[in-house]
Amino acid sequence: MPEPVTRTVMNPPGLLASLDPLLREWLPRQRWFAGKGRPVTGFTPVAATELLPATGRLGLYHVLVRAHQPLIPAPVAAAPTPGDCYQLLIGVREALPPRLAPALIGHVHQGPLAGRTAYDALYDTRPAEMLLEALRSRARVGGLRFERDRRQKIRTGLVPRLVTAEQSNSSVVYGDTFILKLLRRIVPGVNPDLELPLALAREHCPRVPAPAAWMVADLAGETWVLGVLQPYVQGATDGWELALRELAKGEHFAAEARALGRATAEVHTALARALPTVTLGRGALEHLVDGMTERLEEAVRAVPALRPYAPGLHSAFTALGDLAAEGHTWTAQRIHGDLHLGQCLRSPSGKWSLIDFEGEPARPLAERRLPQPPVRDIAGMLRSFDYAAHSADAPLPGWADACRAAYCAGYAQVAGVDPRTDAVLLRACETDKAVYEVGYEARHRPDWLPVPLAAVRRLAASHSS
Ligand SMILES: Nc1ncnc2c1ncn2[C@@H]1O[C@H](COP(=O)(O)OP(=O)(O)O)[C@@H](O)[C@H]1O
Numbered sequence: 534m535p536e537p538v539t540r541t542v543m544n545p546p547g548l549l550a551s552l553d554p555l556l557r558e559w560l561p562r563q564r565w566f567a568g569k570g571r572p573v574t575g576f577t578p579v580a581a582t583e584l585l586p587a588t589g590r591l592g593l594y595h596v597l598v599r600a601h602q603p604l605i606p607a608p609v610a611a612a613p614t615p616g617d618c619y620q621l622l623i624g625v626r627e628a629l630p631p632r633l634a635p636a637l638i639g640h641v642h643q644g645p646l647a648g649r650t651a652y653d654a655l656y657d658t659r660p661a662e663m664l665l666e667a668l669r670s671r672a673r674v675g676g677l678r679f680e681r682d683r684r685q686k687i688r689t690g691l692v693p694r695l696v697t698a699e700q701s702n703s704s705v706v707y708g709d710t711f712i713l714k715l716l717r718r719i720v721p722g723v724n725p726d727l728e729l730p731l732a733l734a735r736e737h738c739p740r741v742p743a744p745a746a747w748m749v750a751d752l753a754g755e756t757w758v759l760g761v762l763q764p765y766v767q768g769a770t771d772g773w774e775l776a777l778r779e780l781a782k783g784e785h786f787a788a789e790a791r792a793l794g795r796a797t798a799e800v801h802t803a804l805a806r807a808l809p810t811v812t813l814g815r816g817a818l819e820h821l822v823d824g825m826t827e828r829l830e831e832a833v834r835a836v837p838a839l840r841p842y843a844p845g846l847h848s849a850f851t852a853l854g855d856l857a858a859e860g861h862t863w864t865a866q867r868i869h870g871d872l873h874l875g876q877c878l879r880s881p882s883g884k885w886s887l888i889d890f891e892g893e894p895a896r897p898l899a900e901r902r903l904p905q906p907p908v909r910d911i912a913g914m915l916r917s918f919d920y921a922a923h924s925a926d927a928p929l930p931g932w933a934d935a936c937r938a939a940y941c942a943g944y945a946q947v948a949g950v951d952p953r954t955d956a957v958l959l960r961a962c963e964t965d966k967a968v969y970e971v972g973y974e975a976r977h978r979p980d981w982l983p984v985p986l987a988a989v990r991r992l993a994a995s996h997s998s
């Protein structure tokens with residue numbers, strides 16, 4: 534039985550001074566670090582809570598820290614503003630056992646923790662168990678508040694393991710029953726990664742695992758969402774893996790794409806019931822077009838290889854602006870915001886679920902919570918089929934086109950409207966997504982840059998022709 538969190542010391546003295554030089558080195562190397570390309574020059578503590586004192590065999594600290602990054606021109610598009618706040622769970626031991634070697638942050642040489650070893654405690658069993666216990670028992674620990682939906686039973690004794698897949702955040706699976714996503718870059722306010730799954734649960738939408746518990750910090754009159762616990766879809770394969778597997782076998786994926794289209798439409802329909810929808814008139818559409826144009830300009834500054842295609846890409850946005858000027862309107866609603874094959878899980882029985890409603894991680898929270906035309910999500914999925922086709926060792930001609938058509942047809946079956954009939958909007962959204970991907974890949978995975986760049990070339994040519 535994991536012990537509940539019992540001891541809290543807010544802002545333990547000297548903690549950050551001990552860790553500062555180590556975090557400067559370690560933080561930028563983390564996959565989930567959002568400020569890539571600019572050095573970290575220091576930290577401001579936002580809140581630190583001692584969960585276990587370092588006097589014992591294991592010291593444990595929950596730390597919210599703002600990373601200082603100098604204001605130099607950002608190397609790629611949509612770089613976050615300086616001073617992003619990160620959530621860390623830091624363990625401190627005399628020495629690390631070999632199983633925790635990948636978790637090493639460093640050996641502390643100064644301050645009250647000098648002589649000890651700091652590590653990312655999410656890799657460790659006991660700290661992960663303590664988090665689950667805190668969620669189960671609705672604990673309050675300093676400024677940390679753990680909440681749960683009492684209708685979902687959370688058993689004790691579930692064995693934790695850290696998910697090692699590439700992620701924007703960090704997740705721990707408990708006994709193949711629950712998965713806790715700890716958000717890494719955190720912001721104050723309502724987080725769509727909790728808000729939307731809760732809204733969908735209220736609508737009894739079976740396509741999204743309903744939050745079982747969540748963890749927040751109450752700081753200076755604001756609530757910061759720190760983590761969400763959801764039922765774990767056992768034995769699931771994500772759409773990206775599955776698509777690549779089928780491609781490797783030379784198989785088509787249209788039937789699954791159609792099912793994914795239906796699942797997306799079910800989620801959109803439920804979101805439109807659960808949360809307000811709005812009509813986007815001329816002003817709002819001009820704003821949308823301006824946003825897409827700015828994003829393109831920013832991406833061109835950051836990735837000069839985009840420059841020759843900018844006029845062709847831009848024409849997709851002006852075409853949308855022209856329709857708005859003619860008086861066309863669109864309905865907007867809350868959407869997923871960053872939908873791609875990796876956000877779709879297929880259970881062994883063939884049921885598709887959608888996960889990760891955080892939206893595009895680099896966008897400001899307020900923007901991520903705005904109602905959007907649902908075609909934005911569809912554009913994301915269409916791009917994803919293209920990504921998969923480009924990532925295959927042996928390309929299958931027509932594979933992506935067949936998936937794209939089947940996905941739209943599946944969507945139309947449920948939603949009653951085929952996204953392809955909205956060609957100008959769909960094209961603008963797909964172009965915007967490809968531009969976003971160029972920025973994303975340049976920052977996180979430069980080797981992947983050719984994939985969205987190939988799409989950019991195609992999209993630019995189709996707009997200018
Ligand atoms: N409810 C779930 N059931 C099974 N696996 C899940 C579930 N939620 C997330 N995962 C797995 O964890 C990974 C990361 O989750 P995700 O929400 O996409 O995190 P991030 O925002 O960090 O990318 C997913 O790719 C998926 O493999």
Ligand SMILES: O=P(O)(O)O[C@H]1O[C@H](CO)[C@@H](O[C@H]2O[C@H](CO)[C@@H](O)[C@H](O)[C@H]2O)[C@H](O)[C@H]1O
Pocket residue numbers: 699700701773871873874875889892893894913916917918920921970973
């Ligand atoms: O899953 P996240 O919320 O972290 O989303 C980010 O990372 C994705 C990659 O992991 C990125 O998606 C891009 O690559 C996918 C293949 O790995 C592809 O299926 C997507 O279509 C493509 O956009 C996503 O853009 C980014 O926000």
